[in-house]
Amino acid sequence: MLEMIGAEVFKAFKKKRFWVLIILFGIIAPLIQLVTAGFVTSRVSGTVADTGDAVAKAISEIASPYSLARNGIGGLLPLMLLPLAAVVGIFLVGEERTFKMWKTILVANPDRMRVLAAKFITGMLILGSIILAGILGGVVFGAIAIPFGFASSFAGDWGSFFLIAFLQWLVLAAPLALGFLISWLFASPALAVIGVVVLPSLIEGILTASIVFQLNRVSPLNAAFQADRLRQTLEEWTRFFFTPNLNLGQRLIGQSLQNSGLGEFIPSNVLPVLEWDKIWWSVGAAGVYGLVFAAIMVWSFRTRDIHE
Amino acid sequence: MSVVLEVNHLSKKYGTRAAVDDVSFTLNSGEVVGFLGPNGAGKTTTMRMIAGLISPTSGSVKLLGKSVPSDALKHMGAMIEEPSFYPYLSGRDNLRYAAKLHGGISESRIEETLLLTGMKARGADRVAKYSQGMRQRLGLARALLSSPKLLMLDEPANGLDPEGIAELREVIKSFGDQGITVFVSSHILSEVEKFAPRVLIINKGKLLRDSSTHDLRPSAGVDSLDSTYHLETTDASKALEVLRREPYIQSLELMQNGLSFRVPKAAAYRLAPLLVQGGVMFTQLKRHEQIGASSDLESLYLEVIGDQGNAGGVK
Numbered sequence: 001m002l003e004m005i006g007a008e009v010f011k012a013f014k015k016k017r018f019w020v021l022i023i024l025f026g027i028i029a030p031l032i033q034l035v036t037a038g039f040v041t042s043r044v045s046g047t048v049a050d051t052g053d054a055v056a057k058a059i060s061e062i063a064s065p066y067s068l069a070r071n072g073i074g075g076l077l078p079l080m081l082l083p084l085a086a087v088v089g090i091f092l093v094g095e096e097r098t099f100k101m102w103k104t105i106l107v108a109n110p111d112r113m114r115v116l117a118a119k120f121i122t123g124m125l126i127l128g129s130i131i132l133a134g135i136l137g138g139v140v141f142g143a144i145a146i147p148f149g150f151a152s153s154f155a156g157d158w159g160s161f162f163l164i165a166f167l168q169w170l171v172l173a174a175p176l177a178l179g180f181l182i183s184w185l186f187a188s189p190a191l192a193v194i195g196v197v198v199l200p201s202l203i204e205g206i207l208t209a210s211i212v213f214q215l216n217r218v219s220p221l222n223a224a225f226q227a228d229r230l231r232q233t234l235e236e237w238t239r240f241f242f243t244p245n246l247n248l249g250q251r252l253i254g255q256s257l258q259n260s261g262l263g264e265f266i267p268s269n270v271l272p273v274l275e276w277d278k279i280w281w282s283v284g285a286a287g288v289y290g291l292v293f294a295a296i297m298v299w300s301f302r303t304r305d306i307h308e
Numbered sequence: 309m310s311v312v313l314e315v316n317h318l319s320k321k322y323g324t325r326a327a328v329d330d331v332s333f334t335l336n337s338g339e340v341v342g343f344l345g346p347n348g349a350g351k352t353t354t355m356r357m358i359a360g361l362i363s364p365t366s367g368s369v370k371l372l373g374k375s376v377p378s379d380a381l382k383h384m385g386a387m388i389e390e391p392s393f394y395p396y397l398s399g400r401d402n403l404r405y406a407a408k409l410h411g412g413i414s415e416s417r418i419e420e421t422l423l424l425t426g427m428k429a430r431g432a433d434r435v436a437k438y439s440q441g442m443r444q445r446l447g448l449a450r451a452l453l454s455s456p457k458l459l460m461l462d463e464p465a466n467g468l469d470p471e472g473i474a475e476l477r478e479v480i481k482s483f484g485d486q487g488i489t490v491f492v493s494s495h496i497l498s499e500v501e502k503f504a505p506r507v508l509i510i511n512k513g514k515l516l517r518d519s520s521t522h523d524l525r526p527s528a529g530v531d532s533l534d535s536t537y538h539l540e541t542t543d544a545s546k547a548l549e550v551l552r553r554e555p556y557i558q559s560l561e562l563m564q565n566g567l568s569f570r571v572p573k574a575a576a577y578r579l580a581p582l583l584v585q586g587g588v589m590f591t592q593l594k595r596h597e598q599i600g601a602s603s604d605l606e607s608l609y610l611e612v613i614g615d616q617g618n619a620g621g622v623k
Contacts, residue, residue, distance in 0.1 A: 007408030010401075011394065016396075101393075104406060105409060110379065111379075303363075305362040
């Protein structure tokens with residue numbers, strides 16, 4: 001098993017796209033934030049618009065070691081969750097079909113369960129290294145920025161941060177399983193990307209629309225009741241959806257903004273704060289989705305003939 | 309000789325169509341066996357079932373006494389249909405990846421197989437830049453990585469030039485001498501008979517014949533005999549040009565140190581003057597073997613596969 005994981009990791013090392021992602025998360029994203037902080041400092045700090053310590057606070061929220069690391073997990077990663085899962089799924093499963101490599105892999109290692117497990121572990125390692133690159137890049141660039149006055153220390157809620165980062169990595173197993181499944185089912189990599197990125201949101205959108213369509217026509221008598229019913233139903237339903245449960249890192253940003261007073265005008269459903277019961281619920285829900293995707297994948301992978 | 313591969317009543321059906329129908333045979337250690345049949349006869353499906361890639365509808369495959377698929381497959385090297393690789397990796401890195409998948413294969417073994425297949429010089433190039441022939445060679449190198457007891461090659465000569473085919477033939481023969489069982493599919497009888505003492509003929513999923521190449525050959529009269537000649541020369545391209553002009557010279561192939569070709573016995577006396585007049589310098593012109601006329605053997609093959617409706621199994 002270890003040698004098989006080694007084989008997949010060896011292959012990933014030679015693939016440029018993963019280095020591009022590592023560079024994006026570890027270098028480009030923190031660098032852009034530092035440039036933004038520098039721009040704000042040079043243009044606003046000390047001017048008439050700089051009342052109190054608002055600018056210093058804002059810059060600290062952007063450019064301290066903790067903020068940069070946190071923004072990697074809570075800012076960039078949520079945007080990239082499903083595309084990342086699709087890219088890794090296509091690399092580890094879909095491309096074997098595109099390049100007709102299954103016949104080579106499964107003759108060298110006929111235990112299909114072991115092959116699949118090795119690929120899945122490799123996928124988690126790749127996703128983990130991208131997250132880690134974001135954290136390390138944030139900390140390093142943040143440290144470099146301290147002498148320039150962007151931040152004064154490494155301070156931050158590191159305990160919650162590392163726990164959320166770890167849970168976020170675990171939760172990524174669900175979209176990765178979906179990425180594997182869709183890449184296995186669809187021969188075309190383009191279809192697989194669309195399937196992973198668009199399909200869950202599309203299904204959830206259709207379900208949401210079906211709730212709205214079931215509402216009665218609004219009248220002066222039922223307007224308040226209808227609005228309340230819609231809000232309750234949407235809140236109840238979306239708890240069970242796939243995509244809303246994937247993004248844990250965003251809560252770190254919400255919490256930080258609330259603590260600093262900068263987030264008072266942002267609604268909690270747009271930028272939720274750290275609520276651990278909701279976080280554990282999301283981990284559980286993602287786990288259930290992941291298990292369902294993995295079960296279908298395992299069944300199909302074990303039984304399908306390899307004709308490519 | 310110990311049995312390496314046992315195929316028992318193997319069948320694969322897609323709906324009502326039988327791609328492979330009750331095929332049984334065994335391969336012994338060190339045997340070089342040809343697997344003949346026209347395109348779509350069921351050769352690749354049979355090989356895929358042996359490799360554990362396709363599950364049979366009925367029947368079984370045992371490799372070294374163990375049912376397939378199992379870890380016994382680690383003792384098999386396979387090149388099924390055209391060999392495939394990761395185009396973004398070099399040839400050497402593709403072998404490294406395969407070696408890691410197998411487990412327990414050293415870097416020196418990778419270099420050894422690259423050398424054996426003549427790919428060492430191009431090992432660092434990305435596979436995307438390889439020709440079809442180079443891919444075939446690299447596929448063979450990969451199949452040999454694990455020092456297999458059974459080597460299964462599906463149409464290995466596809467895409468190779470005459471020189472490559474001649475080299476491949478010699479390499480396959482040498483595997484048999486090393487005790488490796490070699491199972492090679494092809495749809496060209498004249499190709500297989502050069503290295504395989506035994507052939508299996510399959511068509512429309514049924515195994516029609518399992519016999520030695522010698523037995524398959526019809527008894528031919530002396531007048532219908534062809535002779536295979538080997539011309540040793542350093543100027544093979546010029547010799548090729550001269551001999552190609554003569555319509556009675558067939559199966560011209562470049563060898564490592566010259567050419568081989570077939571000539572009807574009655575026309576053999578013309579060879580030496582022809583080469584001298586053509587200005588070809590050669591060190592030796594040697595009759596290699598005398599065999600039945602190729603047309604007879606090919607027609608027998610066509611007769612076997614054409615007559616399968618009445619055959620119903622191994623003759």
